[in-house]
Amino acid sequence: MNLHARVLTIGALAKAAGVTTPTIRYYEEIGLLPPAPRTTGGQRIYDDDDLGRLTFIKQCRDFGFGIGQVRVLMELSISTSRDCVETRDIAQVHLDEVRQKLAELRLLERRLESFVTRCNIACAGGPGQDCVIFKDMAASAKGSCCG
Numbered sequence: 644m645n646l647h648a649r650v651l652t653i654g655a656l657a658k659a660a661g662v663t664t665p666t667i668r669y670y671e672e673i674g675l676l677p678p679a680p681r682t683t684g685g686q687r688i689y690d691d692d693d694l695g696r697l698t699f700i701k702q703c704r705d706f707g708f709g710i711g712q713v714r715v716l717m718e719l720s721i722s723t724s725r726d727c728v729e730t731r732d733i734a735q736v737h738l739d740e741v742r743q744k745l746a747e748l749r750l751l752e753r754r755l756e757s758f759v760t761r762c763n764i765a766c767a768g769g770p771g772q773d774c775v776i777f778k779d780m781a782a783s784a785k786g787s788c789c790g
Contacts, residue, residue, distance in 0.1 A: 652686060653679070653687045659694055660697040661701060662697065706737070758779055
C-alpha cells in the first residue's frame with residue numbers, strides 16, 4: 644500500500660470505481676485484486692493504486708472481456724517484456740466475438756420483425772391460441788423456417 648496515498652474503505656472504493664462491495668470481495672477472492680490490508684478492527688483498507696486497478700478491471704469488464712482475459716490484460720498492462728501485440732490479439736478475438744453476436748442479433752431482429760408483421764396482418768385481435776407467431780415458432784423448431 645502506498646503510504647502517501649489516501650486511505651479508502653471498501654465502500655468508498657466501490658463508490659469511486661462504480662462497482663459493488665461484493666464485486667471487490669470477489670475480485671480479491673479470485674486474485675484480480677490483491678488481498679487488502681486490514682485495520683486492527685478488521686476493516687479492509689485501500690489506496691489510489693487499488694482504485695486504479697479496480698477501475699481498469701471495471702473498464703475491461705464493461706467492454707465485455709472475460710475474467711481470464713482481464714487477468715492477462717492486467718499482466719500485460721504492467722509488463723516491460725511482453726509485446727503489446729498480445730493485447731491487440733486479445734482485443735481482436737473479442738471484437739470478432741462481438742461481431743458474431745451482432746450478426747446473430749440482427750438475424751433474431753429480422754425474425755422477430757417478421758413474426759410481428761405476420762401477426763399484425765393475419766391475426767392481431769383474435770384469440771391468442773390462433774396467433775401466427777406460435778405457428779411460426781413451432782415451424783422454426785422443426786427446421787422448416789429459414790428466417
